[in-house]
Amino acid sequence: MKSYRSIQLGALAAALALALPVAHAVSNGPLPTPKVNLSTTQANASYDRFIITYRDGSAERGNRNAVVQNLGAAIGRTGLVHASTQSRGAQPLGVSYKRHLAVGSELVHTSRKLSQSEASALMTQIAADPAVAHVEVDTMMQAVRDVQAPTLLAPTQLLNGAPNDPYYASNQWHFNNAVGGADVEKAWKLADGNGVVVAVLDTGITQHPDLDLSLADAGYDFIVDAFVSGRDANGRVPGGWDTGNWTNSEPWQSQCTDASHPPTTSNWHGTHVAGTIAELTDNGQGLAGIAHNAKVLPVRVLGHCGGYNSDIADAIVWASGGHVDGVPDNQNPAQVINMSLGGAGVCSASDVTGKAIADAIGRGTTVVAAAGNSNADAANFTPASCPGVITVGSNGITGKRAYYSNYGTTVTISAPGGGVYQNDDPSSGQAANPQGFVWSTINDGTSVPGNAAYGGMAGTSQATPHVAGVVAMILSATKGASLATPTPAQIRTLLTTTARPFPVSIDKPIGVGIVDTWAAVNKSIGGPAPVETVKALANGVLLGGQSGGAGATSLYSLNVPAGARNLSLRTMGGTGDVTIYVSTDTPPAIDGSDALYKSAKPGNNEAVVIAAPVAGTYYIRVVGVAAYAKVSVLGNYQL
Template identity: 35%
Template sequence: MLARGIDSETLARRLGTDPDVEYAVVDRRVRPLAVPNDPLHTLGGADGPAVGQWYLRTSAAPSLSAIDATRAWDITQGSAGVVVAVLDTGVRFDHPDLAGKLLAGYDFVSTLPESNDGTGRDSNASDPGDWITQQEDNSLGGDFYHCTTPDSLGNYNGAPSSWHGTQVSGILGALTNNGVGMAGAGWNTRVLPVRVLGKCGGYVSDVVIGMRWAAGLVVPNVAANPNPARVLNLSLGTVGACGEYQDAVDDVVAAGALVVAAAGNTNGHAVGAPGNCSGVMAVGGLRHSGTKVGFSDLGSAVSISAPAGNCVNGFGPCLYPLLTTTDSGAQGPASSTYTDGTNNITVGTSFSAPLVSGVAALMLAVQPTLTPDEIRSLIQGGSRRFPTSSAPACTAPRFDGNGDPIDQDECDCTTATCGAGMLDAYAAVRSAAAGLIADIVVNTPTPRAGQDVSLTADVFRLINGRNLSSLSWSLVDGGGIVSGSVAGCSTNCVVTPSGSGTFTVAVTVTDDNNPPTQSTVSRRVTVAAASSGGGGGGGGGALGLGYLGALLVAVIAARHLQRRPRSAV
């Protein structure tokens, strides 16, 4: 039916009110899905993997953790106006599958040994290589003494260049649908390389300055960034608390940029910094089947999980790596190439993070005014539930009698350990495009066991002319401390957890559009133990000069010994 002077949606609603009309909807044009023609998207090269870029396809057995970028691309193929900063080892600007996708960037590596380019900080974000020779690895007192991981015999053998930033950039923003190489999750998204890592990693002081510059904030003695990023990807980390990262994260988020970080790869330990900072979207790693991959870290700091690559078999080709761009040089750059399933295998939460960053960029392409919190809410709310298998359930990070962390290999994810669910690009982008966004506000300042926890559903974005038609609550994961149903809750909901831990609730909102638009948001709530009712210890008092001196020494030592961030491969 055609009509003049009225839009299709309004006409359908009017017709739907006629008792003689069974239903009336807009007859929408159907087009083929946006499948890129990049050959490696479908099938790996001579060295595999045979499944190509399995992680971008629609979720289906056996690749349950695939992110369904294909259907997301049918909504949007991204925008060159959306910039994602990759804070990493720099990038190989000469890789043909990154041509036209890379902005100029900046090199913030301040120390000459680590920079490996002889210049320190400058406007050249190119990656010269980060190899460590065997001699450097065993030179007592040298800058790179015991930098690498020893082999089974305890020997330090050095390591070739990782080209880590080039690999991360490819997964996020490889040139797509050009009939060459691979596809990038963000399709048309542009990449801003910010070099903060060099030989043997880097320093937090360089990373936090790079973060501020990437988001368009003022950095002394550095020219302003002409292309501020809306998303910052940090596939790097270090063991320990958030510390000096937090101020930078707060500033970046206030500037309107989402911070995405890898959860880390220490075999199921607690997430380190910056993934454990407040306001950071930490990304855990999944096997193709949807279980936690053995190397991925976990815990309450994880916001979402995404494919990290896994080989399945202990021998022969790696079956499910994350294929991406790289360089063939063992030390300095040689020739542009791709990782594979045989000789150059890419796995790690470093490569889960840019999948989330790419999806965030697609969302910003359809709704440029989204805030970091809104992006997080939509990604988490649209995530798919974790599957179950014969593996044990993941638990919170544990420690042995000596206080050392206990490894957790493959396990079944829960929302308390692996975030809200498995990344679903299509659901996240669809929700962003719909313009219907909700949030769950935890009104109780410090939720405690045995006490009521007050929650409120808040709809804070609704396209003009539409009204909210329904709102429903669901208990996603009671965490063993919340049971029963929350379906009877209205805008406000009160639950009483029986113990400490975490539980996850979700709210689904629907508008009165025809057909209706629906959006789901989830919220994980951390519950502390019941209050003992006792008062705290004595007052603060002043710190003696001896303590302050020891603290200063500790801070200086931490700068050199404990706070060197490494790529999260």
């Protein structure tokens, strides 16, 4: 992840084959996950907090005495009874019970920190107990730290039909730019977020005249540890207020910072995220928000040094309307959760974060998470890789993948997060202002809150609230039209099937395209879908010279008459990697979720062969797994 002040880089030639229908091309079910998640541990770190999930009906589940006894036996089996130095007078390694988590897991604390190898040995021994379903380290997540922008440009003349917020036209390219923006303004004719609650799990929120703070006191600070929260005592407290997360003074500087994580002032990250989602709009001041009549429920999970997974998991459950022991139930359950935070590690359905997200989705809450800013595969970051989340990558004003954005098949969709440099090109070496950044509400305090202000940041943290805001707009529109509330799965489909194709070649995949607010909201209430260009194929005639970026898609059609046989739909030649999806009568979705057939081999030689096709129009969607060029498309049949 990049620091707030500076950037730190670390969130289809094969023979033709018969393609199987999608239903037959997938596995019979999810692969079993290991009982121990070691992916979140690092060689240069140490650990003293562990999360254990015991099987239902086990004696240990929810029983602190049984848990401590179980762990004592595991410690004995590891040989980690004394400190690793084996120095004279070393105290035995002990364990204490912390609390029972909302997802049913147990949090424990060891009396000293363990190295990666020691932690791995302990977790392996814990998992050896048949009563244990899963064990993991309680890792520290961070705000997906971003690049800070120069100052706001001066207000410019208001455009006809635009809101009267003075800095809107001059700075918020990311709302309207037809190339890399999210096409927000046009969608305000259909919805404004009214009646929707969006929970922002972040650093909390600060006082700001351009934010609706009506749910700030109804939010909650889920940080238990006093060192992380900055309070005098352990424990959670009401209110979602950001009291600062600086690390450039003691006691945090010596324990939270290193060469990869330099000391920082408070970044007011949650305030910036909240503003992108729902900053007050057309009120004659500042900037605008996407779903500006939605309510933001701030939930503080990140403080000094970051925030523990155990707190974040509880916060996910609580924000979505679930019960958490010791905390009053949330009276304003969120329909959308935004998490512009993350850390290293693969997230499975067995991890506490994965379980909490599944619980939230089960309650009808859509969970949106940042892909991360490490220019790496998002599959190796959490919560970006958690099952069920909508994972958001970042593009700049030209539509290119932002150079810092994590990527890969885990990423669902891209949104404007800022490319930092001119033409989104880091080799230019010169920041673009304002086009390189996303602009929103902040605070000018360097430690504790100071004065309300506005500022720009760039990162997947900024891309993510664009998508969360669009989800709120969809929910608001369907509610206003008296339609059934879309499920999280239906919302995912709405976003992916209306995404705008990348306008330029994308070097690495960051989803199916760029989020299109107007198209998604319009489709959610039954409006006409944008007309997609379809290239007609003639039987047996090769169409060459096809190209696109990673995630780019092109649609082709072939009319097949009655009596035809041996229908072959192919791509071949050129460079890169593509997948093809095939359906009849209507085009397949960009993600292929409704395709009848698909072909997804490495490289560009893909084929769907149907011996006895029914008569009709066959649509072939070509999707770039990686950037591709000079690819040919062919459809032919025999009569």
